[in-house]
Amino acid sequence: MSFVLFAILSIYAITIGLLIYGFFKIKKHQRTNLKPQTSFTIIVPFRNEAENLPNLLASISKLNYPNDLFEVILVDDESDENFQVSGFRFEVSIIDNIRVSNSPKKDAITTAMQHVKTDWVITTDADCIVLENWLLAFDNYIQENQVSMLAGAVTYDCKNSFLHYFQQLDLTSLQGATIGSFGLQKAFMCNGANFAYKKSLFQKLNGFDGNDKIASGDDVFLLQKVANLYPNEVHYLKSDEAIVLTKPTEDWKSLFYQRVRWAAKTSSYQSMFGKILGLIVFFGNLSFAIGFIGLILKIWLWEFFVLFAFLKFAIDFRLLYITNQFLTKTRMKSVLLSSLLYPFFSSAVAFYSLFGSYKWKNRTFSK
Numbered sequence: 001m002s003f004v005l006f007a008i009l010s011i012y013a014i015t016i017g018l019l020i021y022g023f024f025k026i027k028k029h030q031r032t033n034l035k036p037q038t039s040f041t042i043i044v045p046f047r048n049e050a051e052n053l054p055n056l057l058a059s060i061s062k063l064n065y066p067n068d069l070f071e072v073i074l075v076d077d078e079s080d081e082n083f084q085v086s087g088f089r090f091e092v093s094i095i096d097n098i099r100v101s102n103s104p105k106k107d108a109i110t111t112a113m114q115h116v117k118t119d120w121v122i123t124t125d126a127d128c129i130v131l132e133n134w135l136l137a138f139d140n141y142i143q144e145n146q147v148s149m150l151a152g153a154v155t156y157d158c159k160n161s162f163l164h165y166f167q168q169l170d171l172t173s174l175q176g177a178t179i180g181s182f183g184l185q186k187a188f189m190c191n192g193a194n195f196a197y198k199k200s201l202f203q204k205l206n207g208f209d210g211n212d213k214i215a216s217g218d219d220v221f222l223l224q225k226v227a228n229l230y231p232n233e234v235h236y237l238k239s240d241e242a243i244v245l246t247k248p249t250e251d252w253k254s255l256f257y258q259r260v261r262w263a264a265k266t267s268s269y270q271s272m273f274g275k276i277l278g279l280i281v282f283f284g285n286l287s288f289a290i291g292f293i294g295l296i297l298k299i300w301l302w303e304f305f306v307l308f309a310f311l312k313f314a315i316d317f318r319l320l321y322i323t324n325q326f327l328t329k330t331r332m333k334s335v336l337l338s339s340l341l342y343p344f345f346s347s348a349v350a351f352y353s354l355f356g357s358y359k360w361k362n363r364t365f366s367k
Helices: 002-025 053-061 104-113 134-144 162-183 199-204 220-229 252-263 272-296 302-327 335-355
Strands: 040-046 070-076 091-096 120-123 149-151 154-156 195-198 234-236 244-246 358-360 363-365
Touching: 002 162, 002 272, 002 302, 040 053, 040 104, 040 134, 053 070, 070 104, 091 104, 104 120, 104 199, 120 134, 120 199, 134 149, 149 220, 154 162, 162 234, 162 252, 162 272, 162 302, 162 335, 195 199, 195 220, 220 234, 252 335, 272 302, 272 335, 302 335
Parallel strands: 040 070, 040 120, 070 091, 149 234, 154 244
Antiparallel strands: 120 195, 149 195, 358 363
16 A cells, blocks of 8 residues: 555655646736736626625725726625625626526636627635736736736635634635646636636637536636637736635535535536646545554555645645745745644535535526
């Protein structure tokens, strides 16, 4: 068993090493003083977000960007709460979601597209906060590069709790893998809370046609479709000014269901690289869990497990560290405890996502 687990760890180490190499291949974008000229529509699907939407709109109102070059469309997905918008200097409207598929969020974006008058759309979530130069950074990159789709970074606004620190490290690993894959020119993953593309591109691809039966994945499936057809027009915006802040979940059950929702779409990836990477990461974490069980059952020497755990931690830490420095520029917290818990958590999520149902926005979805 020791040989098999260390063989898996070797493959895992090479894979993470490639992602680290890819991470450094993406250079940080330094904004220049170009006059803004890109027109954006910010699309925000929401359901029962009366508490969070005012914070998002308040951050948008502070954007350092001409008001006549952007508008906001809020898409209400059958909320029980009433939410009104008024008094903003920029154009903002609320429309009702038109449901035609098994994916509320994809339907919401498709519905909003019928009202978009700008060249570009940029999606974010109702529980997010954007920085004042968010659109400036996107506009600057678009002007300087031949690009039709542009992904940005997302990080958590954490409070002082282990649950939040655990989620931060989990999201940091995903963001590291995202940036690394872009650097390797194997883009397969992004985050819909900070994702921009041309309206004409969306229309040319018939939007989410082909994967609208899957509840989540409004971001990754569109990305993979474009990366397959127009790989040179899909870029990552590695800019401090373009990072979006979002809220972590407040309990472990919600976190588990959220991660199950994210994992459930992996088997439907168009990207072979994404599928293989997902399997390697899964077996890397599963091997840690199996090794720990073997230690408890006394079928594996503790020296081997300690060595295995140390090597895996060292491999993961490098990717986590460089990504965290980009996202937060602060010290990572609860790293050791999170690293010990994460293999069990992620393995459980992966197995459950194959067969189990999950709840999202008070709705139940099945595999």
